[in-house]
Amino acid sequence: MEISINQQRTEIPEHFSVExxxxxxxxxxxxxxxxxxxxxxxxxxxxxxxxxRPDDKIILIKATQGG
Known part of the structure; x- marks a missing residue:
């Protein structure tokens, strides 16, 4: 199935969890x-x-340290 991760289309298997x-x-x-x-x-x-689910729009955010 196809989803979007940070605005890039990606294929993943069906029945796939966030984890x-x-x-x-x-x-x-x-x-x-x-x-x-x-x-x-x-x-x-x-x-x-x-x-x-198909066509989910996922945003992944990774916290970083710095200043």
Whole structure:
């Protein structure tokens, strides 16, 4: 199925959770990551159970340190 991640179209398998998507993309820690789907923030505790749908618009934000 096709979704949008930070305004780039991407193909993923059907029945894919937010957590599975982040594991595939980050290949590391999701620490400091925030996820919004269709303009709604998805709490971290819902990542394993929130299933993605065709044409979802996902925004991934990674917090960084600096100044």
């Amino acid at each position: 599975e998507l982040l594991n595939r993309l980050s290949a590391g820690s999701a620490s400091g990551m925030a996820v919004a789907i269709n303009q709604a923030i998805i709490p971290r505790k819902q990542w394993p159970v929130h299933m993605l």
